[in-house]
Amino acid sequence: xxxxxxxxxxxxxxxxxxxxxxxxxxxxxxxxxxxxxxxxxxxxxxxxxxxxxxxxxxxxxxxxxxxxxxxxxxxxxxxxxxxxxxxxxxxxxxxxxxxxxxxxxxxxxxxxxxxxxxxxxxxxxxxxxxxxxxxxxxxxxxxxxxxxxxxxxxxxxxxxxxxxxxxxxxxxxxxxxxxxxxxxxxxxxxxxxxxxxxxxxxxxxxxxxxxxxxxxxxxxxxxxxxxxxxxxxxxxxxxxxxxxxxxxxxxxxxxxxxxxxxxxxxxxxxxxxxxxxxxxxxxxxxxxxxxxxxxxxxxxxxxxxxxxxxx
Numbered sequence: 001x002x003x004x005x006x007x008x009x010x011x012x013x014x015x016x017x018x019x020x021x022x023x024x025x026x027x028x029x030x031x032x033x034x035x036x037x038x039x040x041x042x043x044x045x046x047x048x049x050x051x052x053x054x055x056x057x058x059x060x061x062x063x064x065x066x067x068x069x070x071x072x073x074x075x076x077x078x079x080x081x082x083x084x085x086x087x088x089x090x091x092x093x094x095x096x097x098x099x100x101x102x103x104x105x106x107x108x109x110x111x112x113x114x115x116x117x118x119x120x121x122x123x124x125x126x127x128x129x130x131x132x133x134x135x136x137x138x139x140x141x142x143x144x145x146x147x148x149x150x151x152x153x154x155x156x157x158x159x160x161x162x163x164x165x166x167x168x169x170x171x172x173x174x175x176x177x178x179x180x181x182x183x184x185x186x187x188x189x190x191x192x193x194x195x196x197x198x199x200x201x202x203x204x205x206x207x208x209x210x211x212x213x214x215x216x217x218x219x220x221x222x223x224x225x226x227x228x229x230x231x232x233x234x235x236x237x238x239x240x241x242x243x244x245x246x247x248x249x250x251x252x253x254x255x256x257x258x259x260x261x262x263x264x265x266x267x268x269x270x271x272x273x274x275x276x277x278x279x280x281x282x283x284x285x286x287x288x289x290x291x292x293x294x295x296x297x298x299x300x301x302x303x304x305x306x307x308x309x310x311x
Contacts, residue, residue: 003211004262006204007033010058011260013199017054017192018047020179024170027277028144029055030256032102033208036167036249037123037143039108039158039281046172048146052104053193055144059205060198062140065097066104069111075118079128093130098122101138101202105145109155116162119143123165140205160240160284167249168274169281208259215255216265220310224268225250228275231303232283237294240284250278268309276300 007029014025028051031038040048056064067078080096097103098119108116122128126137145166147158163169175183186192225247232241253274254266261270280296 002262003208003259006200007208007260010200010205010208013058013196014051014054017196018051018172019182019186020175021047021051021172024172025051026257026260027168027170027253027274030253030260030274031168032140032142033205033212033259034167034249034252034256035209036253037145037165039163039166039169040144040146040172041149041169042146042171042173043150044148046174048172049104049106050193051172052102052144052146054196056102056104057193057196058199059101059202060200061202062101062205063138064102064104065100066106067097068106069108069115071110071112073111073115075115078115078118079122079130082131091131093133095135098128099135099137101140101142103141103143105143107147108145109147109158111156113156113159116156116158120162120165123162140202140209160282164243164245164282166281167253168277170277208256212252212256212259215258215263217251217255218265218310221266221268221271222251224307224310225271227307228271228300228303229279231307232279232299235299237286237289237299238283239286240282242279242282246279246282250275253278272304275304 011026011029014029015022018025028038028040032055040051042048053064056062067073076096078096078098080094080099082091082093084090085092105119122137122141123143126141128135128137229242229244229247229250232238235241250271254270257270257274258264258266276297280300283296283299285294285296
């Protein structure tokens with residue numbers, strides 16, 4: 001079976017649970033296959049947690065762990081801790097939930113900055129240093145973080161360094177009335193995610209990740225990506241621009257999306273379709289831009305409009 005057929009099988013399984021959101025589902029799955037992490041920012045009840053659960057259930061053999069972030073959560077609650085064993089007279093390391101394939105960091109902005117920073121090394125380098133010892137994380141290791149953008153009481157804004165670790169930021173939004181009625185029907189008895197059977201193996205996910213890295217990305221497109229990201233630097237309305245990590249993420253996510261389309265190359269249109277999701281959340285706008293009502297995503301749209309497309 002072809003690689004794109006495997007990708008479509010996974011996509012169809014998740015879309016059968018998360019109704020009315022095919023574009024967001026594909027982008028989140030592409031983010032996973034690219035080796036990145038995703039931040040789902042939306043109002044409560046739109047299906048953020050359900051999406052994470054559906055992805056984990058659809059992958060056979062994948063280890064899924066969830067951390068409910070709270071103000072009293074400690075870094076050791078995420079990374080793990082060494083506990084002294086009096087019988088052996090030595091410390092034994094008890095691994096935390098970060099040692100997994102898929103980690104749901106639920107309401108990540110409710111934890112203190114100290115606890116949030118515990119994920120920086122894990123997300124950026126796929127390793128964790130605990131008590132001076134380095135532990136490598138799983139080869140999949142995909143973080144799906146959620147946060148509520150309208151509730152500020154008891155929350156801590158994510159630091160810019162952590163925002164930069166997320167390859168993408170997506171929003172699910174509200175579905176149509178017909179899709180919402182279908183959701184009510186689906187959950188009349190039991191939740192459909194509980195009945196979801198695995199449709200791909202963990203090994204097939206690793207194959208998808210390898211296939212994404214083989215997708216051809218021309219030299220012209222590399223310069224195009226650098227031009228798009230570089231246009232955020234020196235922009236009068238942008239206080240903090242996107243880093244080279246944004247260029248890398250844009251390239252890798254575009255390659256993963258090409259796998260879903262069954263293409264062995266990346267087109268400029270693919271890059272443009274995902275540019276706002278990859279770049280906008282990394283930017284900090286100047287105060288005057290915020291007050292004028294300008295948005296980061298609109299700025300990215302303007303940059304795409306003004307940047308010459310390679311032929």
